[in-house]
Amino acid sequence: MIFDFLFPNRCLDCNQLIDKRDIVCELCLDKVNFSNHNYFDTNSLIEKASLQIPVENAYSLLIYEKESLAQKIIHQLKYNHREKIGKILANWVTQRVDLSKKKPDLLVTVPLHYKKLKQRGYNQLHLFSNQLSAYYQIPVHHTLLKRIKHSRAQAKKNQSERLKTKNAYQLTENINGKHILLIDDVYTTGNTISNIAWEILSNSENVKISILVMAMDI
């Protein structure tokens, strides 16, 4: 296609020409900081998340540091219209995570406020989780939670402002008895995931929460 000819795909790190289905070249793949998380045993994400919510299992694909290649990849996905990166990240997950034991019943994505969705044009979690859903044969729900308030980035807020966003998500359906795998891009403070988890837990019975994120901040 003419588009490919004009804008050939290049490695996000070394700028070398690569296959259009990749994001980094083979050499630079070694520089991507994959976590050593196992979804079932304890790991740093389970430990961190357990301080805020009862969590069944948790997994982060990448470890996110400032200026790292992992950060570059997520940044391209979220802010540079490279929605398809979500698919590649999902493939990286499926190569590493076996969900067949203690299989979740439903994949649930963190919703974007409609203003942000309009601005970005896509929810960066959708291609990612659709791909996971197809591979693991688990249904995905993108609208189980409704984002009801638009807020500035968490980092720019003070403590009292942060507390106000506690009820920023609203459950739209009854999901009693289900094991939910919550999906987000970057786990930093854990506020988003824990707000959503508490909204689910306090409005449902016999629900289990697990977490899967593209990257976690250390």
Ligand SMILES: [Zn+2]
């Ligand atoms: Zn490279």
